[in-house]
Amino acid sequence: MVGQSQTKRSTSEFEFYPYRYFAAEGFLPGYNFPRLPVRAYIPAGDKGEFVSRPRVVALREFAPSNFLYYEGSKFEVYKTRVPAGGIDRDYQRVSVCPNCGYFHDGDNSLRDTCENCRSRLVSDRNGNPAKLNRVLEMGTMITRRRERITCDEEERLKYGYNLTTHFRYDAQNRETATVAAADGTPLLKLTYGETAKLWWINRGSKRNQERGFKLDGKTGLWGEGNRQTNSAIDSSLPTPEVHLLVQDTSNILVVEPMIALNETAEAFLATLQFALERSIQAVYKLEDDELCSERLGQGRHFLFWEAAEGGAGVLSQLLKPQAFQAIAQAALDICHFIHxxxxxxxxxxxxxxxxxxxxxxxxxxxxxxxxxxxxxxxSTVSYDRPIPRDAHYQQLCAQVDRHSLFEQQVLDAIYQRGLKLPDAAQALIAEANCKPDFLYRSQGIAIFCDGSAHDHSDQQQRDRIDRDNLTYHSNYSVFVLRHDENWQEKLDFLATLID
Ligand SMILES: [Zn+2]
Ligand SMILES: [Zn+2]
Incomplete structure (x- = not known):
């Protein structure tokens, strides 16, 4: 791939071309690849220049009506690129949780309660609406030269923009744990999400608590003032309340301190957030910009994410039993309680x-x-079991052999009948070198689902050896379901064994 570093001349258009091309064609999963920056076009020099910024930075810097300084001149962001099919098709409807910041899109955006914390999806404590009907992913922005900034503009720039942060777990990649003190008092609830999604929304200028931006969908011009001078013949109004969004994929850790709400809670939470951030950075030798954190929603959910390219792999280590002991020591040291x-x-x-x-x-x-x-x-960290039934089912679905339709059918039947779900699918029993399709660990039951692939006699012989091995070398009993028998009835019998 072509170099990622940026030189000053107009090679930037070329530099990012391969990534942009592959991303546009859907080849890039958006993870473990250099994250695509957002660009702004500056009409300077012969052909103009592109400047690029990391997405979160661009959400502020390249926001509509913001000013950029480039080679001693001022440029105003005034326009966005209009895709061939028009902008209207690109609007997304999303809803975000006022309590924990959880992000819902697609059909989920129609929910009334948060999928993560069950809070009602209403405006947050700062008055930001939970439901947004026109959210636009930030694309290339276009600037124009400006000689001077008016007093009004200067005033608006001083206020800055209202940005909110949101996340969503990948259903199959989440683990929850509790950090408890030596006497058993729960201190923190942890949820680790691998390859989770993060979103940042620019909700408009903070001045007058504006909601979103106005955008002319035909011309791509932002704001009202631009329209009057540029498209006087068109009498249609620009679309109001357009919100800009950027997204990223990262390993995340959501930390919920389990404290009573009182008058010092907000100060306690803010202090704890930064003490944890700095001590995690110290213990795991990370730079400031490799691990970031934010308090979401009501401030009781701390979001930590690995901002380094590809992730530093630190957050998953925080679920180790003693992880928070070292972090607490470092925090006491940082806060001058040791020296x-x-x-x-x-x-x-x-x-x-x-x-x-x-x-x-x-x-x-x-x-x-x-x-x-x-x-x-x-303190000690311990994993929470059981996980919610739906999430557990999703995890098992991700683990089943994708070539075995029958295995999935059995799992679905167990789930739909409300039977206790297996502890694991396709887990190796090392002492017998055998991978049963499903396991009930505490009951010692290993389930084998024999689909049509098991009809051949040589396969049946191998199966017999494997299963004899298992009963001989482990404490598991073998329970076989065959696709061509009345296996549904056998599930009734299984239900009596696992209850
Ligand atoms: Zn929530
Ligand atoms: Zn100090």
């Missing part, structure tokens, strides 16, 4: 403050989390 620093009354740039969290500075107070961190030093 006292008298001059730091609540927080300083050495412990919790950074340029990035400046809006939270008034909330940060290291003393609020001290005793909580001390409890965390003796």
């Amino acid at each position: 006292p620093k008298q001059s730091c009354s609540q927080a300083c740039y050495e412990c919790l403050l950074s340029y990035r969290n400046q809006f939270d500075h008034p909330l940060l107070n290291r003393h609020l989390i001290r005793s909580w961190l001390e409890q965390l030093t003796g």
Whole structure:
């Protein structure tokens, strides 16, 4: 592939071409590949230039009516590229949870309650609506040169944009665990999501709490002012409340502190978020920009994600039994509780403050989390079982042999009848070197689903050897379901064994 680094001249169009091409053709899964940046066209020089930014940065910098400075001149973002089929087809309808930030699109956007936390999908505490009817994925933006910025524009720029962060687990790739203190008090709930999706939505200028942007779908011009000067003959109004979105795929960890809600909860949560972020970075030797975090929705869900290309692989390690002991120690150290620093009354740039969290500075107070961190030093992480039935079923579906239709039929029947679901599908019993189709571990039952592939006599002989081996070398009993017998009836019998 062509180099990823960017030089200044107009080679940028060429540089990203292979990635853009493959992505457009649907070959790129969007993960473990360089993440496509968003570009803005600048009409400078002979042919103009493209500048690119990482997606989340672009969502602010290339937002409609924002100004870019390029080689000493000012450029205003005023237009978006209109695809051949028109912009209207590109609008998505989404809904996001006010409590945990969970993202719902497609048919899920019509839900009334959050799929993740069951909260009602209503406006969040800042008045941001949960349901958005016109959300547009940010594409290439186009700028024009501007000599000066008006007072009104300057005022608007000062306010900045209202951005919200959202996520969604990949159904088959999520694990939940609890971090409990030595005395058993639950401290944190963890949900680790591998290859989860992240979204950021630009909901418009913060000034006057504007909702989205206005966009002329025919010309791609943003705002109202642009239209009047550019398409005076067209009397149709621009489409209001268009929201811009960028997305990414990443390993994530959602951390929910289990604390009572009281008047210091917000300050406690903000302080804990940054203490955890900095201590995870310290323990796993990550740079600031390799691990990011945000408080979502009501502030009780911390989202951590691996921002490094391809992921640093750290977040999955936080589910190890003792992981939070080291993090607690590092946090106590960072917050000057091991080597006292008298001059730091609540927080300083050495412990919790950074340029990035400046809006939270008034909330940060290291003393609020001290005793909580001390409890965390003796903590243990344990996986939560059972997982919700639907999620469990989805996991099993992902594990079954995709070549065996019968196996899936059996699983579906178990699920639909409301029977206890197997603990695992296609799991290896090492001592017998055998992979039963389904396992009920505590009952010691290994289920084999013999589809038509098992009709041949040589296969039947191999099956017999495998299964004899299993009963001989392990504590499992073999339970066979054959596709050409009344296996449904046999499930009734299975139900009595697993109850
Ligand atoms: Zn939710
Ligand atoms: Zn300090």
